[in-house]
Amino acid sequence: MTIQEAREKLTALQQKMAAFEHASSLIFYDGATAAPKGVADNRAQSLGILSQEMYLLGTGKETVELLEYLDANREELDDHGKREVQLMLKDIRMMQKIPMAEYVAFQKLMVEADDVWHRAKENNDWASFEPVLTKVFDFHRKIAAWCAPDREPYDYWLDRNEEGATMESCDRFFATLREHIVPLLKKVQSKPQLENRMLKGHFSAQDQEKFARELMELIGLPMDRVGLATTEHPFTISLGSHLDERITTHYHEDDFSNSMYSVIHEGGHALYDTGSAPELAYTVLDCGVSMGIHESQSRFFENIIGRSRAFCEYIFPVVQKHFPQVQGSAEELYRAVNRAEPGLIRIEADELTYALHVMVRYELEKRIFAGELEVKDLPAEWNRLYREYLGVEVPDDRRGVLQDSHWAGGNIGYFPSYALGSAYGAQYLRKMKETVDVDACVRAGNFAPIDAWLRERIWKYGSLLTPAEVFRNAVGEEFDPTVFTAYLEEKFTDLYDL
């Protein structure tokens, strides 16, 4: 086999994997959007078989030999080839450590868990979710033990979501946040609260959907390649490649800002994925590299841009066009969407209290993996931590431990990415402002220069660079969470006249 032949085989292999990914992702997406309620078993049947095919394809002799051959001759590969081989070998070596039957069982469990969670949340029924969530955590513990027997299981899962993240780095990061956010929030709470009544009323799902599509277009999404649907919990998914992206939202008919910010958030994810360089399609380098960098895009658009004064100035007349009943001014909108107030729901949280929601989840996951907490005690501990960190009483599990889809979807170790991503964004902003008049662009509804900045420094690379490389490449310095806390301090000092 010549290098050239091997390279071609590698390309074909990745294309095949992408087609399988397309199929599995679409079955999941369909399950969350269009599928009737009673077909989860049918979905699990097909996903089980497809995941077995993917396992066999990934760990098969031919694949392993090909990758080992290419790895041994890596000096003859270009940057893309090197990184493809590296990422694929990493994945395969992990997969090889998981027995196939367990791998398949895990995929099926995820379909079941997601299905059970949907109904449990709808019916506020923790008891029905507890057994399957116990299985989910047990499975994650087993997988970590197989794949990284010498590491703490939770460190394994943190690293899977954000390469390099550990409990130690997260503890440090959250300590820094806590150190700044807790006193800042105290000061905010000593001041008169900002008014947000203008966000409330009745806003039909259809009107909100039209607004959502205008928002998607505004931030620069290629509308012919990005779909919008409604789900219980908003998410973003790419199907086969960055050339077909879907975002979802959930319309709350009593508050237009809820879906507005979820669309901008998911839109940020979709900008990142669809911004991959065209030649990355159907390779393992396609789409965003990690959850932390992903969330840094979504939360940058949602908050740093979307909750800025400049954005409110641009969007206020657009809001009034779609919802003529909305009264007030751009400045009032700015204050309304930045009302800092400890609440129950993470995805509805303001920028200041958001990290506290993440800390609750981080804390709980950490203690479960450490064996200090059992799944059955999660609701009580959830409620206790919400009281302690946010000072709120959780009235029911639907608005408590059942609110997020992540655990049911097997996204364990994911939550810290939201806080990390939020913090990365403050450094992007500082750097971006050196060359782009961000406020002027946003105020004019001109996202092209902002998108161009992000595309050149982050999006186009897909997974070619590691998360740390992407970050350094974008801002030219190391990650420093105090840039984020300083941003919060400045913003909320102004807003609340501290």
Added chain:
Amino acid sequence: MTIQEAREKLTALQQKMAAFEHASSLIFYDGATAAPKGVADNRAQSLGILSQEMYLLGTGKETVELLEYLDANREELDDHGKREVQLMLKDIRMMQKIPMAEYVAFQKLMVEADDVWHRAKENNDWASFEPVLTKVFDFHRKIAAWCAPDREPYDYWLDRNEEGATMESCDRFFATLREHIVPLLKKVQSKPQLENRMLKGHFSAQDQEKFARELMELIGLPMDRVGLATTEHPFTISLGSHLDERITTHYHEDDFSNSMYSVIHEGGHALYDTGSAPELAYTVLDCGVSMGIHESQSRFFENIIGRSRAFCEYIFPVVQKHFPQVQGSAEELYRAVNRAEPGLIRIEADELTYALHVMVRYELEKRIFAGELEVKDLPAEWNRLYREYLGVEVPDDRRGVLQDSHWAGGNIGYFPSYALGSAYGAQYLRKMKETVDVDACVRAGNFAPIDAWLRERIWKYGSLLTPAEVFRNAVGEEFDPTVFTAYLEEKFTDLYDL
């Protein structure tokens, strides 16, 4: 290999095929429902690869040896096993005659054709569709030549849609229809036309969707396993097995009866598929056996039941519940939905003129395969035949040659199934009435006895019996299209007071 081992392998193989079918069907379904407009290429990429995998799986040495071994030992198999082997071998021997690259190219062409057709219909742009439709017909000619070199190509495609159908049998069948329908229609046209104004007005898509769901429930669909979506052209598809079925419709906001009958029609297909015996799931025996038998279910529900006086008596108050603006009576509704009038659109045609629409398409397909007609001349010939058979002038291709999705979807040789299915239904009705008081059941909205009759005689068999066996099994006699024409004669003589 023991028979038992081989039998288990056969089961696993069919499950794998079902998972691949699930993936491909879902990619198609997504393309027609939720996908953004610019992602057909991405869909073609994945479908191309998945179809290649299916080709390799189907024609691979291991599969062929397994099936040949089981075929040689067929006496040791039960009825299910025998039929599975027979159907799979038939398919595989056909597939083996098509070069793999051509097989894959064909699948990709279908994605392209469907995509181009959607835009062509929307823009009334035949010119954009002509080149790809030419390719579609050429490909069908090639496939017929590979698979059945000693047969007329069109006979091959007719048989693929309804086992046993040939040009000769179709010519005879359509001649019988023509002989009765043409004079009957003449008589109808000499009488005062029935009024159908009550069907017109403004009916929002949302209201129609609620009505559609009530109709689906009424006819007995298992709603937790059957989804409803909107598409340009209504269709029914099962995903992986009969345990997940989807129907689609198209809401015309100026006429509630359009979507009403398309939902009942597609609902009939879905009843047939979902009525497969549970043990058929994930085997090649799952779901309906042929297009003719399929259409016999859908058109039975749409017309023989749905356009009966009894049904109008049941449904009229339901219509008024959903659309309070509808005035009149059940009898007026009965007359309105049976107004016989040559029109432009097949799926909107009444029971009497429907077959004429089918004959136009049959005629055109036949002549294309015979080399007597070129694709480029289709619009002119379409319009000429509509003038000749139906006496109407086609104002544009959108309402002419571009109206149906079938050719773009590779469903060539399909159209006669609609007329065959319509005719089968008249014999079902006659037989069913021997043991079920059909009118009384329908008038009471009680579909259970009707569904039970069809389930026991037709649905539960899936593809276990051949179409001819299903038919004989259901009615205990041979197919006789004059039962259908007599049914029409009786019905329209009464309606038009002939």
